[in-house]
Amino acid sequence: MTKEDDRARDEFTSEAEELLETLSRDLVEFESQGRDVRPEVVNKIFREVHSLKGLAGMLGFGEISELSHSLEDMLDRLRMGKIEITKELIDLLYDAVDSLNRLVIGINDPAMGGLVDITGLTRRIHQLATNQPHRTNEDPFADLTLDEQTKKSLTEYEEHRLLENVRTRNHILAVEVRFDFADFDERLRALTETLSKAGEVISTLPAIDGSGGTGIAFRLLYGSMLGEEAVALLVPAGQVLSLRKHEVPAAGASEVTAAEAPEEDRSLRSISQTVRVDISKLDHVMNIVGELIIEKTQLDSLTRSLHQGEALQQARVTAHELTKIARNLERKLNELQRSVIETRMVPVGQIYSKLSRTVRKVARELNKEIELVLRGEDTELDKVMVEELTDPLMHIIRNALDHGIEPAEERVSQGKNPIGKVTLTAYQQGNSVVLDVTDDGRGIDLDVVRKAAVKRNLIAQHEPFDQRRAYETLFTPGFSTAAVVTEISGRGVGLDVVKRNLQELKGSIDILSVPGEGTTFRIMLPITLAIIQALIVRAAGEQFAIPLTSVEESLRIYSRDIRTVERREVFTLRDFTLPLLRLSDAFHLDSDRDESPDAKWFVVVTRSGEKVAGILVDALVRQQEVVIKSIGERLKTIPGIAGATEVGEGEIVLVIDVGTLIEQFGGKAREARAGVLV
Amino acid sequence: MKVLVVEDSSSMRAYLTTIIEGGTESFDLEIVEAASGFEALKTLPHHKFDAILTDINMPDINGLELVSFLKNHPVHRAIPIMVISTESREEDRKRAEALGAEEYLVKPFQAQDLIEKLRRLLKVA
Numbered sequence: 137m138t139k140e141d142d143r144a145r146d147e148f149t150s151e152a153e154e155l156l157e158t159l160s161r162d163l164v165e166f167e168s169q170g171r172d173v174r175p176e177v178v179n180k181i182f183r184e185v186h187s188l189k190g191l192a193g194m195l196g197f198g199e200i201s202e203l204s205h206s207l208e209d210m211l212d213r214l215r216m217g218k219i220e221i222t223k224e225l226i227d228l229l230y231d232a233v234d235s236l237n238r239l240v241i242g243i244n245d246p247a248m249g250g251l252v253d254i255t256g257l258t259r260r261i262h263q264l265a266t267n268q269p270h271r272t273n274e275d276p277f278a279d280l281t282l283d284e285q286t287k288k289s290l291t292e293y294e295e296h297r298l299l300e301n302v303r304t305r306n307h308i309l310a311v312e313v314r315f316d317f318a319d320f321d322e323r324l325r326a327l328t329e330t331l332s333k334a335g336e337v338i339s340t341l342p343a344i345d346g347s348g349g350t351g352i353a354f355r356l357l358y359g360s361m362l363g364e365e366a367v368a369l370l371v372p373a374g375q376v377l378s379l380r381k382h383e384v385p386a387a388g389a390s391e392v393t394a395a396e397a398p399e400e401d402r403s404l405r406s407i408s409q410t411v412r413v414d415i416s417k418l419d420h421v422m423n424i425v426g427e428l429i430i431e432k433t434q435l436d437s438l439t440r441s442l443h444q445g446e447a448l449q450q451a452r453v454t455a456h457e458l459t460k461i462a463r464n465l466e467r468k469l470n471e472l473q474r475s476v477i478e479t480r481m482v483p484v485g486q487i488y489s490k491l492s493r494t495v496r497k498v499a500r501e502l503n504k505e506i507e508l509v510l511r512g513e514d515t516e517l518d519k520v521m522v523e524e525l526t527d528p529l530m531h532i533i534r535n536a537l538d539h540g541i542e543p544a545e546e547r548v549s550q551g552k553n554p555i556g557k558v559t560l561t562a563y564q565q566g567n568s569v570v571l572d573v574t575d576d577g578r579g580i581d582l583d584v585v586r587k588a589a590v591k592r593n594l595i596a597q598h599e600p601f602d603q604r605r606a607y608e609t610l611f612t613p614g615f616s617t618a619a620v621v622t623e624i625s626g627r628g629v630g631l632d633v634v635k636r637n638l639q640e641l642k643g644s645i646d647i648l649s650v651p652g653e654g655t656t657f658r659i660m661l662p663i664t665l666a667i668i669q670a671l672i673v674r675a676a677g678e679q680f681a682i683p684l685t686s687v688e689e690s691l692r693i694y695s696r697d698i699r700t701v702e703r704r705e706v707f708t709l710r711d712f713t714l715p716l717l718r719l720s721d722a723f724h725l726d727s728d729r730d731e732s733p734d735a736k737w738f739v740v741v742t743r744s745g746e747k748v749a750g751i752l753v754d755a756l757v758r759q760q761e762v763v764i765k766s767i768g769e770r771l772k773t774i775p776g777i778a779g780a781t782e783v784g785e786g787e788i789v790l791v792i793d794v795g796t797l798i799e800q801f802g803g804k805a806r807e808a809r810a811g812v813l814v
Numbered sequence: 815m816k817v818l819v820v821e822d823s824s825s826m827r828a829y830l831t832t833i834i835e836g837g838t839e840s841f842d843l844e845i846v847e848a849a850s851g852f853e854a855l856k857t858l859p860h861h862k863f864d865a866i867l868t869d870i871n872m873p874d875i876n877g878l879e880l881v882s883f884l885k886n887h888p889v890h891r892a893i894p895i896m897v898i899s900t901e902s903r904e905e906d907r908k909r910a911e912a913l914g915a916e917e918y919l920v921k922p923f924q925a926q927d928l929i930e931k932l933r934r935l936l937k938v939a
Contacts, residue, residue, distance in 0.1 A: 144832070147825035186871055187823045190900055193922035194829060201922075288912055289882035291870070292905045317859070321852040325874070340875050342855060342883040352855065 182211040210265040280379045301359025311356040313374035335360025426763035485513025505555045512562035528634040540577030571659040579651040644745035672757040676720035676727040679789040686794035688741040696733035714750045717801045744795040775800040820854045820868040837929035851875035865935040885914040894935040
């Protein structure tokens with residue numbers, strides 16, 4: 137072997153190990169999403185196996201190449217919708233990835249590679265892949281006005297995804313955007329992420345900036361349940377065009393107006409499908425799951441220490457077996473956890489009928505005509521959360537009716553429909569449930585808020601006052617804009633209480649408002665409170681867990697990158713000044729840290745609602761699932777702590793509550809990447 | 815002369831670079847690497863390339879989309895392109911051809927094949 141071959145082999149082995157690692161994680165995600173798995177996840181798994189095959193083929197690793205080849209074929213059929221997702225398929229994927237892992241280890245350690253039964257595996261793969269042929273020859277372009285160039289630039293897979301989107305009666309849109317050359321990649325990725333939440337970006341075609349500027353244009357092919365106008369709101373700087381020749385009613389969200397909600401139907405269904413369970417029994421099962429997860433964590437840390445002591449070959453084989461056991465245990469745990477969580481979940485629709493009754497009553501009292509549109513009633517949330525949510529939702533809807541929606545004559549004079557419209561939309565976003573209360577009323581007038589705030593001595597007469605400050609003021613205790621506290625919303629309870637209630641549920645609330653057009657109150661809640669994914673970090677010699685839902689990204693910086701502005705430490709993250717906070721300051725811990733310019737730090741960029749702050753830590757330890765346990769009354773009063781958790785070997789760490797931490801020690805509002813109407 | 819290699823797998827990229835460097839010692843060739851379609855787009859204005867080699871299967875924007883962009887660009891359309899695909903992706907290879915890519919190379923390939931096709935693209939004997 138030449139030196140180049142050696143180098144190529146080393147590079148291949150390390151890239152293959154990385155690929156397989158990612159592949160295992162993606163498989164867990166695949167399995168957890170079940171039959172409704174997002175096409176992107178399947179395509180990502182396909183691409184990973186494809187890359188592996190390409191590499192192995194070039195370097196002459198015959199067995200790896202053979203196995204990944206048949207696996208790739210199967211995944212290709214899977215992503216093209218030609219085979220179905222079954223338990224058998226998922227098991228086979230796990231087995232195949234495990235075998236690939238052994239083969240890659242086997243490159244340097246032949247004892248491992250010899251244990252793989254490639255013929256058996258390829259036979260299973262082949263059987264599954266050829267099992268269910270169902271081929272369609274529809275022309276995805278038949279009902280679309282699609283230009284030739286876009287049509288020609290689609291891969292076979294993209295063409296298939298387009299057809300699927302056409303079939304599911306999604307809107308098919310072209311989104312055209314222009315970005316500056318300097319940062320088009322970041323901005324395009326951010327846009328793609330935003331759009332992916334409400335649909336699928338099928339292809340991204342770069343084009344020359346037609347305006348003659350120095351930027352670059354992109355034409356995105358987008359399938360979504362949102363229509364042209366809604367998407368245009370998400371892409372303020374771009375152009376959105378519908379490509380369908382005939383508009384199809386969206387199949388995604390079901391619209392039920394308050395007047396016609398089929399209450400009888402729903403109650404009939406609940407008799408046949410519901411079992412009443414005492415919630416304390418479920419809590420008990422949940423605790424067992426929690427303890428099992430702790431066991432699994434210990435198994436993980438044992439495996440890690442074995443991996444590190446890699447002096448003995450036997451240790452590596454044992455470590456590999458342990459990893460496999462841990463992964464299987466994790467799968468079973470996920471399954472158990474999901475089913476327990478599911479039993480606790482109820483559709484938010486349960487409170488919709490209560491809400492529509494209130495709206496009718498309040499509308500009568502205010503002498504306003506209101507249409508209430510309820511969407512996403514099947515969105516599920518933890519039973520306890522749904523109950524705790526009723527009051528805050530009621531309050532926000534009352535607010536919308538009272539302050540948001542104008543009297544009929546005022547609406548008519550502005551060219552609006554005299555009937556005011558309030559829309560409640562619930563949908564799931566990752567591990568969160570989002571509830572949007574949107575009215576088409578007058579929007580929030582900054583000047584009115586400012587005057588009211590001055591009058592109540594909440595701000596000084598000439599204090600600078602922007603939108604952000606105005607929205608914060610709305611959530612301040614004692615604030616009200618109504619000249620006379622009305623019977624409806626002025627019951628001594630303000631938005632501050634709503635915010636506090638939601639924070640207790642680990643949720644957040646944000647406002648999006650356009651003067652003259654309306655306001656949206658956006659509530660975000662975690663699906664359940666008991667188990668979360670967390671990033672374990674080390675700071676001032678202690679470990680802390682930061683809930684992953686609050687983490688945007690993490691990066692490594694040096695002391696010299698930290699600047700001080702107005703006596704606060706900040707860091708310039710791309711074009712944004714990120715306020716920094718130290719856990720040692722927040723929790724009064726002694727730290728004898730190296731502060732020299734070359735000293736390394738990690739910044740965990742966290743977000744709560746629209747506020748962003750960077751938490752400075754010494755090290756990122758790992759990512760893991762943690763079970764949050766509540767802590768004693770005494771610690772409860774310390775802001776910034778959500779609870780405690782055990783991370784294996786009996787070690788207790790505190791779980792950070794990013795929301796109250798940022799609030800206490802300051803964060804900065806950053807335009808949310810997604811859905812901001814302000 | 816200058817060649818752009820667009821490939822998201824780092825070891826495949828290193829492998830391609832090694833082969834090209836080894837096979838083109840007789841003439842002065844500079845290789846610029848891009849790990850994604852985005853990186854390729856960013857690199858373009860800063861160099862004058864004599865040929866571009868691209869993989870198809872990449873995140874963000876794929877090889878076909880990159881070819882489509884290049885072949886419709888008033889300046890870059892003249893740069894000859896070699897698309898490197900895998901034998902199982904015959905359909906995508908046809909599409910690259912329709913978009914105007916000049917050469918195709920199927921993985922796994924012989925080093926000699928790559929060099930010959932590259933020489934054809936660069937019009938060096």
